Amino acid sequence: MKFNALFSKEKLGDLSLPHRIVMAPLTRSRSSQPGDIPNDMNVEYYKQCSTAALIITEATQISPQGKGYAFTPGIHSKAQIQGWKKITDKVHNENGRIFMQLWHVGRVSHSSLQRGNAIPVAPSAIAVDEGQAFTYEGMKDFETPRALELNELPDIVEQYRLAAINAKQAGFDGVEIHAANGYLLDQFLKDGTNKRDDIYGGSIENRIRLVMEVIKVITDVWGGSRVGIRISPTGTFNSMSESKPQELYNHLVEKLNQFNLAYLHVVEDFANAPVNGFNFNVLRKKFNGAYMANGSYTAETAERSLKNKLSDFVAFGVPFIANPDLPKRLRLGAELNQADPTTFYGGDAKGYID
Numbered sequence: 001m002k003f004n005a006l007f008s009k010e011k012l013g014d015l016s017l018p019h020r021i022v023m024a025p026l027t028r029s030r031s032s033q034p035g036d037i038p039n040d041m042n043v044e045y046y047k048q049c050s051t052a053a054l055i056i057t058e059a060t061q062i063s064p065q066g067k068g069y070a071f072t073p074g075i076h077s078k079a080q081i082q083g084w085k086k087i088t089d090k091v092h093n094e095n096g097r098i099f100m101q102l103w104h105v106g107r108v109s110h111s112s113l114q115r116g117n118a119i120p121v122a123p124s125a126i127a128v129d130e131g132q133a134f135t136y137e138g139m140k141d142f143e144t145p146r147a148l149e150l151n152e153l154p155d156i157v158e159q160y161r162l163a164a165i166n167a168k169q170a171g172f173d174g175v176e177i178h179a180a181n182g183y184l185l186d187q188f189l190k191d192g193t194n195k196r197d198d199i200y201g202g203s204i205e206n207r208i209r210l211v212m213e214v215i216k217v218i219t220d221v222w223g224g225s226r227v228g229i230r231i232s233p234t235g236t237f238n239s240m241s242e243s244k245p246q247e248l249y250n251h252l253v254e255k256l257n258q259f260n261l262a263y264l265h266v267v268e269d270f271a272n273a274p275v276n277g278f279n280f281n282v283l284r285k286k287f288n289g290a291y292m293a294n295g296s297y298t299a300e301t302a303e304r305s306l307k308n309k310l311s312d313f314v315a316f317g318v319p320f321i322a323n324p325d326l327p328k329r330l331r332l333g334a335e336l337n338q339a340d341p342t343t344f345y346g347g348d349a350k351g352y353i354d
């Protein structure tokens, strides 16, 4: 099969991308301690992936409060900015492009990862009821989070604004807002986790409010053409649920159009969450920027999606882990290495840069 669509050029915001194969954000938990600082091994990792049309970095905490996993990097200190600058310089030297994924985990954390052993925060005091938190002392049960007070929400927005400024200083080409996979913004969007009775809960208009405020301050820093947003309408990872996903996400996407964002990144399939008739193409048709599809794509299914105008870009996650030169391999029709899940999170160079 020839992959003409996959290897055609396209604009993403005001960037010109050489093809359609994007590297999906992948947490690998290999940043230096103390300080959650990107290190030389991380520089080599991103360098190896720089033939992606666009690299989206691993989720990166916008603040100490936004952290939920051991060994993950941040973008809220000088040392972290300097660490990331080495990565963006290297990727740019290789003629690559790189966006940072901005992350606040909300309830998907543990007090042992928080400053002063504070209880993690969320829209409502409802605990994650599957899996465990990845802490420095091993896996621990999730705790019941503390519901954020109304007067704390401006500070959450401010955390995003400062992180967006820091990402610019670190030399990124743009940023992706992580509003997927059960983290803080997703917790506000979905009614399984948002039981608030103030202006940030209840109606769809109220539940999208925090996301809209965050996008406003980030696009003020970057301009819409350098900002993307990631959503997971049907995702159940981190024990998420939503009673009317199509209604919620149709409305969100209509509201996003005012910001002229570069792209809408949609996790269509992660951990085999049931789709239950959700129509992703409605989102694509409503959205005025590029549609980036993700989730279990192969070169063949990605080519078909692009050809049938169901997407403009396709992000690959796990395939990049074992095949940092994925675009080349797909172009040649070469065999792909299989990724080793035991090396996904934490550890050394094995399964990371070897």
Ligand SMILES: Cc1cc2nc3c(=O)[nH]c(=O)nc-3n(C[C@H](O)[C@H](O)[C@H](O)COP(=O)(O)O)c2cc1C
Pocket (backbone or CB within 6 Å): 024, 025, 026, 027, 028, 057, 058, 059, 101, 178, 180, 181, 230, 267, 269, 270, 294, 295, 296, 297, 315, 316, 317, 318, 319, 344, 345
């Ligand atoms: C090891 C690993 C780490 C991940 N880290 C992130 C992350 O930091 N941010 C995010 O939005 N999604 C993350 N994901 C989800 C992937 O971006 C992607 O949505 C998922 O793997 C499905 O795409 P794929 O079938 O091409 O791998 C992660 C997935 C894996 C396997």
